[in-house]
Amino acid sequence: MRVFVGYGYNARDKWVEDYVFPLAVAFGCDLVHGKLVYGGALPDEIIKMIRLSDAMLGFTTRREPSGEGLYRTHPWVVQELLTAHAGDLPWVEVREAGVESPGGILDAAGTQRIEYQETERADCLVKIAQALSRFRELTSIVTVRLGPATAVDDISPFLNDNTFSCTCETVRGARESSPAAFLSDQSRAVFLFSSVALSPRSWFALRFPREAACGAPHTKPWIL
Secondary structure, rough: OEEEEEOOOOOHHHHHHHHHHHHHOOOEEEEEEOOOOOOOOOHHHHHHHHOOOOEEEEEEEOOOOOEEOOOOOOOHHHHHHHHHHOOOOOEEEEEEOEEOOOOHHHHHHOOOEEEOOHHHHHHHHHHHHHHHHHHHHHOEEEEEOOHHHHHHHHHHHOOOOOOOEEEEEEEEOOOOOOEEEOOOHHHHHHHHHOEEEEOOOOOEEOOOOOOOOOOOEEOOOOOO
């Protein structure tokens, strides 16, 4: 799992490198960041890094005071979070106590964030570990091969039939998803590749209506 980490590249935020990085690596994450290319507007190289990542952690820690006991944060981290949000990546903001809200789209998204206080760093690291676990759950896939071979042989003659269609469902625990329908061309593509990507701990059923050559479908589905 590739995780982009946005944070302040300064001595005060070195705890991110000292504690968060090893924690993420222990979860099997491949970490990327923009430490070597930051400055000014968000470079295209950073945008590309984020878009090629599976998830993002953004640390909005204190920068300069803004008055009334509040602090501004690093504008490039906010821009990085916005890029992740626009790209539909799973992301979590870790906001230090006293940092003013970035507002705009990030607040409107209504996502949960992790609160950080320097005196309670251990609590923050526990929540980051939970977030990494959730990222893995959201982004990992399991490849399932369709079978048995007899069903594959039975279905193959119908792949070029414009009336051919199928639906699939996933079950996680006791929760069964709504059937997802595939159009004729999509059905052929799914079947010909003979695999499908699923979230972990999912059970997969692919139901193909048995269609006779004359076009009248049989009532009994295939369960693969």
